[in-house]
Amino acid sequence: MVRCNNCGKIFANENDIPLLVEWKNGETKLLEVGKFTKPGGETFRGCPHCMTDAYLMDMEESKNES
C-alpha cells in the first residue's frame, strides 16, 4: 500500500499509482493512456492530486501489532 501524505490518497500498490509526465517547462500532467509520449518529458508515478511523488510513502500492509 502506498499513501500520499499530502492529500491522504491511498493506492493499493505501485501499479495503482497513475503515471505523470513532467515536461521540461516544469508542467506536470497526467499521462494520458493511448497518447504518444513526446520526447523531453519525464514520466514517473505520482499522486494525481498533488502532481508529485514527493509525498508518497510505502505503508506496511500487515500491521496487526498495536
Ligand SMILES: [Zn+2]
Ligand atoms: Zn496527493
